[in-house]
C-alpha cells in the first residue's frame with residue numbers, strides 16, 4: 001500500500017471526529033456545555049435530576065416533569081430479588097465496578113422492553129437504569145461489608161437516596177447538596193472512552209443494557225474512571241504538601257504517570273476542576289481536614305512546571321469523596337452513578353440516528369504468504 005492509499009490515521013483516535021452529537025460540547029479551553037448550558041451555571045442552579053432530564057430530553061424540565069421523573073426514579077430503584085441474590089454470591093473483595101458491571105448485565109433479563117430500541121422505550125429504560133445503578137452500587141457495597149441492603153425513603157433526591165442506601169442513615173442536607181453538585185459535574189463529557197464504547201455497542205442495534213455494560217467495563221480502567229481511585233492513592237502516598245516536589249520528580253524520572261493529571265481534550269485546564277476544588281476546600285473546612293487541598297495545589301504547580309499538564313476532575317474528586325466519607329474503592333462507581341445519565345442519552349441518540357460504528361485498522365502484520373509444505 002503506498003502512502004497515498006493510507007486513509008487518515010490518528011493513534012488512539014486523538015482529534016478524530018467520530019460522529020455527531022447534540023448532547024454535550026467540550027471546549028478544549030476549559031469549557032463544557034450540556035445541551036448548550038454552561039456547566040458552571042448548571043452546577044449552581046440545577047439538580048442532578050434536572051440534568052438527567054436535560055440530557056435525555058434536550059431541555060430543562062418544568063416542575064411537573066421534574067416531579068414525575070423524581071418519583072419514577074424512586075419507584076424504579078428496587079432491585080429484582082435474583083439480582084440481590086447474585087450480589088450475595090460475589091466474593092467479598094469484588095471491586096464495586098465489577099459488581100456494577102455484572103449487575104447491569106443481569107438486570108437486562110428482567111426488563112420487559114429489553115429489545116425495544118424505540119425512543120420511547122429507551123427513555124423508560126434509561127430511568128430504570130439510572131435508578132437501579134444507584135441501588136446496585138449501594139446494595140452491592142453493603143452486602144460485601146456483611147450488611148443488609150437499605151431502601152431509601154421515596155422523598156429523597158437521587159443523591160440523598162444514594163447516601164441513605166449506602167450508609168443506612170438519613171444524610172445531612174449539606175452533604176446531599178454537595179454530592180448532587182458532583183453528580184451534575186460528572187454527568188456527561190461527549191465522546192469519552194466509556195460513552196464511545198456505549199455508542200459502539202448501541203450502533204450494532206444492541207440494547208441499552210448491553211451498551212451501559214460496555215461503558216462500565218470501559219470506565220473501570222485507571223486511564224478513565226479508575227483514575228479517581230488511583231488519585232486518592234497518590235494523595236495518600238504523598239501525605240503532605242512539602243513532600244510533593246520530591247515525590248513527583250521521582251515518579252517523573254521513572255516515566256510514571258501521575259493519576260488525576262492530563263486529559264485527551266483539555267490542554268489548558270479541566271472545566272470542572274474549579275468547582276470540584278471549591279467543594280474540596282469547603283469539605284476540608286467542615287471536617288477540619290484542610291491538608292488535602294494544599295497537596296493538590298502543590299501538585300498542580302509542579303505538574304504544570306515540569307510537564308505542562310493540568311489537573312483533571314478526578315484529582316479533586318478523590319479529595320471530595322474521601323472527605324464525604326466514601327471508601328476509595330467506591331470512587332469510580334460514584335462516577336458511574338452520575339455518568340449513566342450521559343451514557344443513556346448517547347445510546348438513545350445513537351439508536352435514533354444510527355449508523356454502524358466500524359473503523360478500519362492500519363495493517364502492520366506480515367505480507368500475504370503461503371503455509372510451508
Ligand SMILES: CC(=O)SCCNC(=O)CCNC(=O)[C@H](O)C(C)(C)COP(=O)(O)OP(=O)(O)OC[C@H]1O[C@@H](n2cnc3c(N)ncnc32)[C@H](O)[C@@H]1OP(=O)(O)O
Pocket residue numbers: 012222223224225227256257258259260261262263264265307309312313314
Ligand atoms: C474523567 C477522566 O477520565 S479524565 C482522565 C483520567 N485519567 C487520568 O488521570 C490518568 C492519567 N492521565 C493520563 O494517562 C493521560 O493524560 C490521559 C490518558 C488522560 C490522556 O492521554 P493522551 O491524550 O493520550 O495523552 P498522552 O498519554 O499521549 O500524553 C502525552 C504526554 O504527556 C504525558 N502524560 C500524560 N498524562 C500524564 C500524567 N498524568 N502524568 C505524567 N505524564 C503524563 C505522557 O506520558 C506523554 O508524554 P510523552 O510525550 O513524553 O510520551
Ligand SMILES: O=C([O-])CC(=O)C(=O)O
Pocket residue numbers: 188189191192193224264265313
Ligand atoms: O472526556 C474524557 O476523555 C474523559 C471523561 O470522561 C471526562 O473527562 O469526564
